Amino acid sequence: MTLAETDHAEFARRWAEWHEAHERNRADPHGFLAITSLRWLTPEPTRFDDAPGVWSSTPEGVVVELAEGEELSVDGDPVHGHHRFAELDERGGVFASSGQLVIEVARRGGHDILRPRDPGHRLVTEYPGTPTYDPEPAWARPGRFVPFDAPRTVTVGAVVEGLEHVYEAPGQVEFELAGATRRLTVFGGAARGGLLALFTDATSGVTTYAASRSLSIAPPDAAGAVTVDFNRSFNLPCAYTDFATCPLPPRENRLPVAVEAGERLPAGRGGAA
Incomplete structure (x- = not known):
């Protein structure tokens, strides 16, 4: 093997390690592929079909009202009834859990959002790479x-x-x-x-x-x-x-040239803008 071939092989090996790390992160049971919905919270208390509790966005933070028999775990502590999450920073978020379900409470573009994550969601279980x-x-x-x-x-x-x-x-x-x-x-x-x-x-x-x-x-x-x-x-x-x-x-x-390198279009996501 020539020096150039050796260098190329080492370059490819380091790249493969990088790509495999990204793939492991994507395949995480509670990663972004596990998200089942994106809920934009409002002052009106609302119940969703993929998360326990009734949720609302208030000036003091996100509030959840849990019915009898419903429970969340926040920072490892059990939560029942009324719970107010601390005010969130932009692009910040916290996670609560309920059984296998993980619920992301976050702030994006000045809006409070809710994103349940289910490890059984098909994007996780059927992820092809x-x-x-x-x-x-x-x-x-x-x-x-x-x-x-x-x-x-x-x-x-x-x-x-x-x-x-x-x-x-x-x-x-x-x-x-x-x-x-x-x-x-x-x-x-x-x-x-x-x-x-x-x-x-x-x-x-x-x-x-x-x-x-x-x-x-x-x-x-x-x-x-x-x-x-x-x-x-x-x-x-x-x-x-x-x-x-x-x-x-x-x-x-917006580069005017074709950068034919890196990750390509995921399967099933189409090519149209």
Whole structure:
């Protein structure tokens, strides 16, 4: 095996580990594939057919009224009758449980929501895995982080009509692709100092999910250098379930070239925007 072949094999091995970790997370019995509904809570107390209790959104927080014989577990403690959840931060949430059911109480776009999660839901039990492009080192593009003079507040749309998400963008990543300099506005990533890009490209709605793909980028080095590895582009929950509130990319993150790398359109989800 030549040095180039060895390097490619090692690159593919590391990519496979990354993809397998994403697949394990998606197959979690109480992950986003287990969501059975998306409920927008209002001040009107409402009972739903896939969660115990009567739920409402109040100025003091989400309230549930449990009938006799109904019980929730919140932070490991049993809850009966009236319970008020602490006020939630935007994009924050807490989980309660009832038997095998886990109930997500969260806040999205300024609205309180309820999302029950059932490990018996067919999206979990019948999950076939996510198709991908074969990993290619050429799609790992060297680039640099270009910070804004000051972080900018960026408002983007969502897969839910009328909903908006607000993020803080510290800057852009710049790289060469298809003979031109490209830039993506980035947000803060999950890892400390890391970056996150939401983008579409010419494959979106054809071989990849129409609304968006996501790409995590490791923290820049002291000179601002980064690697934009499109092989690690991954689907957001909205690619799999209609009960997600995923953000859309900023307008400037719509790449005019086909990025044939990373995760592809999940089976049965269609290619139309």
